Amino acid sequence: MPPLIDATELSALMAAQPVKLVDAGWRLDGTDTRARYRAAHIPGAVFLDLEAVSDPASPLPHTLPDAEAFGQAMGALGLSEADTIVVYEAGPMFSAPRAWWMLRTFGARDVRVLNGGLRAWVEAGGKTVSGDATPAPTRFNARLDPDALVGLEDVRTALQSGDTSVLDARGPARFWGDSPEPRPGVRPGHMPGAVNLPYADLVDPQGRLRSAVDLEARFRAAGLHETAVPVTTCGSGVTAAILVLALTVLGRSARLYDGSWAEWGSHADTPVQTG
Incomplete structure (x- = not known):
């Protein structure tokens, strides 16, 4: 699948089939991106915290966890490796590609980045909601691509x-x-x-x-x-x-x-x- 999707294509895709949406916003300057997600996100989107989904034993920032930990974290967000997944962020492209890369690296077969993020979605007429999502847990069978x-x-x-x-x-x-x-x-x-x-x-x-x-x-x-x-x-x-x-x-x-x-x-x- 192409790694990018624009807002109009995403809207059409969501009308045609189930799509799992992931807000993967993160900023080096310490911006509270979870609060930004709670204020406005695409309906159905879950929030992926890059810091939380990392190797707790590593002295380095947000390095990859092992496959088991990643699979558990994604399953808790309601994501499966077989899902069609679209990741985005609120703001210019910065961290969403990292989430795209992580998902692909652990076996997600159809994952794309919303080009332009939340801004592009809103400019295309897409609606947003506030608050937290409550996804139904599932199983993500993670396997690292070395x-x-x-x-x-x-x-x-x-x-x-x-x-x-x-x-x-x-x-x-x-x-x-x-x-x-x-x-x-x-x-x-x-x-x-x-x-x-x-x-x-x-x-x-x-x-x-x-x-x-x-x-x-x-x-x-x-x-x-x-x-x-x-x-x-x-x-x-x-x-x-x-x-x-x-x-x-x-x-x-x-x-x-x-x-x-x-x-x-x-x-x-x-x-x-x-x-």
């Missing part, structure tokens, strides 16, 4: 070989080390050999993912290898999923470095480049 992600040593090898593009979705100031990292103990800068492709460059002023033609041009300008499967990274694995989504739109595969800069920048033995 090809969807990489670890620190995989990234180190990719950088040393030079034949795999490592695309960093952070903004230029953080990539070049001109601004401090938002997490304590994490050095500023970037991985030597990584390429900066800010996620914001892939999102238009309306908060939507740009057209395929525009995306292709931006990846080409970044020097994306034509054949090797690229690795995407960011600060903590959230906006790296926007690059995965964009590459999927273009018919390409990608692997996400879940630890991202929060892990790489906190290790004493990982090389860091600034300037």
Whole structure:
């Protein structure tokens, strides 16, 4: 299935078949996205808390939990891997692709991102409701796809070989080390050999993912290898999923470095480049 759906298509799909809706809003600045969900969401949507659905034993922020924990969390939200699932957020594209990636990585067969999020839904005439949803629990049979992600040593090898593009979705100031990292103990800068492709460059002023033609041009300008499967990274694995989504739109595969800069920048033995 195509990874994106627009608001008009979503309305038609909801009229034709059951669709599970997921508000996956999250913001680095600490915005209370659950309160935003309670104030207004698409009817029937549940709220997926990225922080809560993460590995509690990891010192890193919102890393993937194991398959059993993820399946339990999704089942509690009334989601099955066999459902048609559409994820969105209130605000410009930021965290919904992370939820899309997580669901796909654990076996959801038909999951898409609402391009433009809640704003696009409302502008297309869609209604919203307030309060909390009370989904009927179900079973999500989660199975991790190991090809969807990489670890620190995989990234180190990719950088040393030079034949795999490592695309960093952070903004230029953080990539070049001109601004401090938002997490304590994490050095500023970037991985030597990584390429900066800010996620914001892939999102238009309306908060939507740009057209395929525009995306292709931006990846080409970044020097994306034509054949090797690229690795995407960011600060903590959230906006790296926007690059995965964009590459999927273009018919390409990608692997996400879940630890991202929060892990790489906190290790004493990982090389860091600034300037």
